[in-house]
Amino acid sequence: MSTTPLVVDAGVLEIATVDYSDAITKVQILATANEVTVPQTLATPQSSRKGATKYSIAIDYLSNDIAGELFDAFFAAIAPGQTGNLDFVVRLRAGVVSSSNPEWTGTLVVLSAALGGSVGALSEDSVTLPLLGAPSKATS
Numbered sequence: 001m002s003t004t005p006l007v008v009d010a011g012v013l014e015i016a017t018v019d020y021s022d023a024i025t026k027v028q029i030l031a032t033a034n035e036v037t038v039p040q041t042l043a044t045p046q047s048s049r050k051g052a053t054k055y056s057i058a059i060d061y062l063s064n065d066i067a068g069e070l071f072d073a074f075f076a077a078i079a080p081g082q083t084g085n086l087d088f089v090v091r092l093r094a095g096v097v098s099s100s101n102p103e104w105t106g107t108l109v110v111l112s113a114a115l116g117g118s119v120g121a122l123s124e125d126s127v128t129l130p131l132l133g134a135p136s137k138a139t140s
Helices: 070-078
Strands: 012-015 024-038 046-062 085-091 103-109 124-130 136-138
Touching (some): 024 124, 103 124
Antiparallel strands (some): 024 046, 046 124, 085 103, 103 136
16 A cells, blocks of 8 residues: 655635635644553553544644734634634645545634734744534545
8 A cells, every 4th residue: 555645735724714724834633532551460551542532623823913813713712702613624735625635624612812922023823722523524
């Protein structure tokens, strides 16, 4: 079996139907589960996966306080009275959706919104946000 490496290039990140692709420096979809280690008795300890799988999205982006930027969307979503839930679409490569360029969709939960940074430096932020359930993968 041959494998084509994944190179994330000029992909797409839409949140609440707004395209933020130009502001993104990294995006990852993550799936994690708890590890349980059975103590050693007469054999070596054994580890296994237990419990529910948790899904999240990690986004590194250029933070900006201009209206319509990603910080604006996060800040509005975390405001009192809001659920913090935002729908997202991610493609890791430019081009149309296909089996070699799937599109991931889901709902993220905004837990923070940060702005600023070191004086004289580019304002950047990195967030990892939980998802409401598993993301969906489309290939067409």
